[in-house]
Amino acid sequence: MLCLDYINKEEEVGLNFKKVWMIPTFATLAVFASACGGGGEEPGGSEESSGSEGSGEESAGQEGGGSGDIAIDGSSTVFPIMEAVSEEFQQEHGDIEAPVGVSGSGGGFERFIAGETDLSNASRPIEQEEEEALEEAGIEYTELELAYDGITVAVNTENDFVDNLTFEELSQIFADGSDAQNWSDIRDSWPEEPIDIYAPGTDSGTYDYFSEAVLEEGDINREAQLSEDDNVLVNGVAGSQNAIGFFGYAYYAENQDSLKAVPIVPEEDGNEGIEPSEETINDQSYPLARPLFTYVKNESLQQNEDVVEYVRFMNENAGSLAEEVGYVAAPEEVYEENAQKIDEVVNQ
Amino acid sequence: MKFANTTVPQEVQKENSPQLSKRQIWNKVFKGVCFTATAFSIAMLLILLVRIVTQGAGFLDWGLLTNFASRNAEDAGLLAALAGTIWLMLVTAPVSFILGVGTAVYLEEYAPRNKFTNLLQTNISNLAGVPSVVFGLLGLTIFNRLMGMGASVIAGGLTLSLLVLPIIVVASREAISAVPTDVKHASYAMGATKWQTIFRIVVPTALPGVLTGTILALSRAIGETAPILVLGALTYVASTPSNLFSNFTAMPVQIYNWTGRPQQEFQDIAAAGIIILLLMLLVMNSIAVFIRSKFQKRF
Numbered sequence: 216m217l218c219l220d221y222i223n224k225e226e227e228v229g230l231n232f233k234k235v236w237m238i239p240t241f242a243t244l245a246v247f248a249s250a251c252g253g254g255g256e257e258p259g260g261s262e263e264s265s266g267s268e269g270s271g272e273e274s275a276g277q278e279g280g281g282s283g284d285i286a287i288d289g290s291s292t293v294f295p296i297m298e299a300v301s302e303e304f305q306q307e308h309g310d311i312e313a314p315v316g317v318s319g320s321g322g323g324f325e326r327f328i329a330g331e332t333d334l335s336n337a338s339r340p341i342e343q344e345e346e347e348a349l350e351e352a353g354i355e356y357t358e359l360e361l362a363y364d365g366i367t368v369a370v371n372t373e374n375d376f377v378d379n380l381t382f383e384e385l386s387q388i389f390a391d392g393s394d395a396q397n398w399s400d401i402r403d404s405w406p407e408e409p410i411d412i413y414a415p416g417t418d419s420g421t422y423d424y425f426s427e428a429v430l431e432e433g434d435i436n437r438e439a440q441l442s443e444d445d446n447v448l449v450n451g452v453a454g455s456q457n458a459i460g461f462f463g464y465a466y467y468a469e470n471q472d473s474l475k476a477v478p479i480v481p482e483e484d485g486n487e488g489i490e491p492s493e494e495t496i497n498d499q500s501y502p503l504a505r506p507l508f509t510y511v512k513n514e515s516l517q518q519n520e521d522v523v524e525y526v527r528f529m530n531e532n533a534g535s536l537a538e539e540v541g542y543v544a545a546p547e548e549v550y551e552e553n554a555q556k557i558d559e560v561v562n563q
Numbered sequence: 564m565k566f567a568n569t570t571v572p573q574e575v576q577k578e579n580s581p582q583l584s585k586r587q588i589w590n591k592v593f594k595g596v597c598f599t600a601t602a603f604s605i606a607m608l609l610i611l612l613v614r615i616v617t618q619g620a621g622f623l624d625w626g627l628l629t630n631f632a633s634r635n636a637e638d639a640g641l642l643a644a645l646a647g648t649i650w651l652m653l654v655t656a657p658v659s660f661i662l663g664v665g666t667a668v669y670l671e672e673y674a675p676r677n678k679f680t681n682l683l684q685t686n687i688s689n690l691a692g693v694p695s696v697v698f699g700l701l702g703l704t705i706f707n708r709l710m711g712m713g714a715s716v717i718a719g720g721l722t723l724s725l726l727v728l729p730i731i732v733v734a735s736r737e738a739i740s741a742v743p744t745d746v747k748h749a750s751y752a753m754g755a756t757k758w759q760t761i762f763r764i765v766v767p768t769a770l771p772g773v774l775t776g777t778i779l780a781l782s783r784a785i786g787e788t789a790p791i792l793v794l795g796a797l798t799y800v801a802s803t804p805s806n807l808f809s810n811f812t813a814m815p816v817q818i819y820n821w822t823g824r825p826q827q828e829f830q831d832i833a834a835a836g837i838i839i840l841l842l843m844l845l846v847m848n849s850i851a852v853f854i855r856s857k858f859q860k861r862f
Contacts, residue, residue: 288795295824298799299634305801314810315799316714317792317820326795329708444823446830465825540634541825 284521288316289323289336290420292463293507295540296361297336300529303536307528311521320420324510328352333515333522337508338364338420339427355513357560359530359553360545362537365496366425366503367467369452369474370459376405377459379478379488382429382502388459389414389425391434398457412439413451413460419443424505425461449474461503464491465541479503496543506545507537516560523561530554615841619834627835631801632817636828639821641836646803647716647796647811648785648843654720654807655727655784660777662724663731664766667773670732671739672761691729698726699793707794714795717807722790727780734776738769771858778851782844788815814840 287297294317301313318326320337324345327335330352341349341358349356368385370377376398380388384402387395388410398405414435415421426432435441442448445462452460453473467476478488481502495501509529515522530553534544630640666687674680702722712718742765750760766773797812798820804811814836821833 291820291823294798294820295634298632301799302631302633302801312800312802314797314801314812316795317798318795331713331795445825446823449825463825469825469827536634 284311285313285334285515285519285525286332287313287334287336287509288318288326288332289334289509290320290338290507291317292320292338292364292420293336293361293509296507296533296537296542297334297509297529299536299540300525300532303532304525304528308521308524311524313525319418320423321418327356327510327512328354330354330512333512333519334526335510336361337510338505339423340506340508341510356510357513357516357556359509359511359526359556360506360549361509361529361533362507362542363496363499363504363545364507364542365464365491365501366421366428366461366505367464367491368459368461368477368479368503369449369467370477371452371454371456372473372475373456374475377475377477379480381480382482385429385479386431386433388412389435389439389461390430391436393436408457411451411455411458412436413448413458414439414441415445415448415462416441416443421445421461421463425503428503428505463541464496464543467491468541493538493543497546504543507542511557511560513560513563516557517563523557526557527554530557612841615834615837618831619836619838622831622835623838627832627839632799632812636826636832639829639832641814641817641839643800643803644812644814644817644836645839647800647813650716650804650807650809650811651720651723651791651813652781652785654717655723656777656781658721659724659727659731659780659784663728663777663780664735664773666728666732667735667739668761668766671736672757672765687729687732691733694789695726695787696789696793698722699790701725702790702794712808714797714810715808716804716811719791719794719796719811719813720807722794723784723787726787726790727784730780730783731773731777734780735769735773738772738776739765741772742768768860771855771860774854775851778847778854782847785843785847786815786840788813788819792816792819814843 287301294315297315301315304313305311315336316323316332320339323332323335323337324341326332328345328348335356368380387393387401389412395401395410397407397409399407401410412435414425417435422435426435440448440451442451445466448460448462449466449470452458453470459477467474476491478490479502480486480488481500489495489501491501491503496504511522511526516526530550534550538544626638627640628645629642630638631643632641633639670680670684670687674683699722702718702725706712706718706721707714710718746764746768747760750764755763791813796816797810798816800810800812802809818833818836818840821829821836824830
């Protein structure tokens with residue numbers, strides 16, 4: 216016992232020195248390991264050169280280590296189109312990389328404002344706050360319409376009574392604080408069954424668009440089942456007889472057998488509902504057709520040849536590629552107008 | 564129960580029989596509850612596995628491993644994601660192992676037992692329960708923006724290291740504290756210093772436990788989507804990372820993206836991707852089991 220006590224005391228005395236040493240030793244080891252743990256062939260000191268000054272970090276990815284010549288980020292709705300554009304672009308220009316990120320429309324603009332990206336995709340037009348922040352950061356941009364999507368309102372296939380809906384009725388069904396509980400509260404002839412609501416989550420551009428176009432900026436019914444995953448909404452509506460929900464046109468187009476799209480009566484004129492289809496979305500007669508955008512930084516267009524190349528390629532092919540991934544091409548005039556806008560900025 | 568039946572003398576058992584049968588019933592009830600709990604979780608696991616395998620097995624092919632992502636599900640592959648995940652692990656594994664084991668050794672062997680270390684220990688355990696998105700935000704602010712690493716492999720790897728660090732610390736501390744004091748005393752008795760004892764006796768003895776904990780922690784890191792998405796990882800890249808500062812995408816990010824697509828074919832290849840991710844996890848976990856059984860010392 217005595218002996219053990221002695222050892223313990225000795226330890227305590229002898230180790231103050233080592234205790235202090237442990238921390239820096241492990242810290243250095245960690246740094247060392249992190250530097251060479253991954254293969255150690257990084258080009259010298261590239262991390263310090265890019266963006267350590269904060270303000271001057273234009274496209275951090277560009278100098279960060281060779282990959283990511285064009286920085287693209289933004290909406291998950293626009294992502295499939297941009298993925299297709301980048302895929303095709305890289306087949307033609309193998310040396311220029313154009314990776315695409317998904318931070319959401321809002322998250323994309325946040326990075327755009329911070330000067331980290333060349334292109335920012337959005338499923339809604341830029342908001343005033345974002346415009347102001349860009350102005351403050353001294354970033355000029357050009358808005359380009361890429362394609363159209365039609366927000367599709369769908370019900371269960373067994374629902375045989377809903378043959379169209381007006382904006383007012385949509386608002387009655389989806390608005391928060393609305394009194395409508397049953398289908399009979401919307402139209403007297405409809406059955407007295409509770410409405411089962413499915414809607415995209417609050418982070419999505421689809422939610423924002425619907426809230427603005429239908430609910431006058433109001434919130435969506437708190438009892439609605441919200442999901443960021445549109446496939447969950449599709450399954451929800453397909454599985455419940457009294458359900459109604461809305462999502463992007465592609466999700467309806469892929470599931471036409473298990474869903475019934477509701478024709479929407481335009482706000483201003485007519486009593487006839489218009490069903491979402493490629494034609495009605497393309498000519499924008501479908502009331503819930505919305506454009507999908509990308510925002511290009513003017514400075515990148517003027518200083519980076521690769522970006523010019525990419526944006527021109529995108530404008531030429533976005534329409535057909537959008538159709539391939541389930542969206543609807545914009546009318547030809549839109550792309551002509553885009554081409555003019557691009558030329559103007561490049562030649563400035 | 565057998566024990567009770569064989570050793571309790573007949574008369575005693577008769578005397579206490581109402582009491583005893585009540586206890587036996589409770590015994591059975593409890594056994595039933597435990598069995599149901601186990602059966603429930605195994606059933607869930609089986610349902611998940613069967614669903615994924617039946618959906619995805621038909622879509623497993625080499626193209627899935629050798630192609631980059633594509634808008635056509637038939638051509639789409641996981642190459643960029645697979646490479647990204649491997650690069651992430653090359654950063655995360657050494658960083659989290661060294662920091663985690665270092666912390667555990669310090670806390671177990673050196674730190675004085677006082678209020679501060681207690682506080683530290685409680686906090687480390689609590690850290691293990693912090694939602695992973697929070698670590699993503701931390702990585703975005705510190706590694707990506709403040710330190711100017713961008714959304715690079717190293718920023719992602721360091722973020723994941725922070726995420727799994729608490730798990731490694733807790734597991735390593737358990738393993739280190741399980742090293743018998745006698746063995747340490749024997750080392751001291753041979754004239755070894757504390758440093759020598761730790762490096763030659765304590766750490767090697769605890770290593771199986773430490774490595775098991777580390778590999779399980781890395782298995783968690785491999786499946787995390789939220790923190791690297793928040794960090795700004797890409798979703799479409801048509802190249803594999805070439806160095807620590809390359810942009811990247813990772814397996815769970817790619818799979819998550821595919822499951823959200825409207826086309827059924829993408830959901831099918833997502834299921835195939837999940838099978839590959841599960842296989843990676845299975846391999847890692849079997850390494851953990853192997854290490855534990857192979858190197859475990861018993862005193």
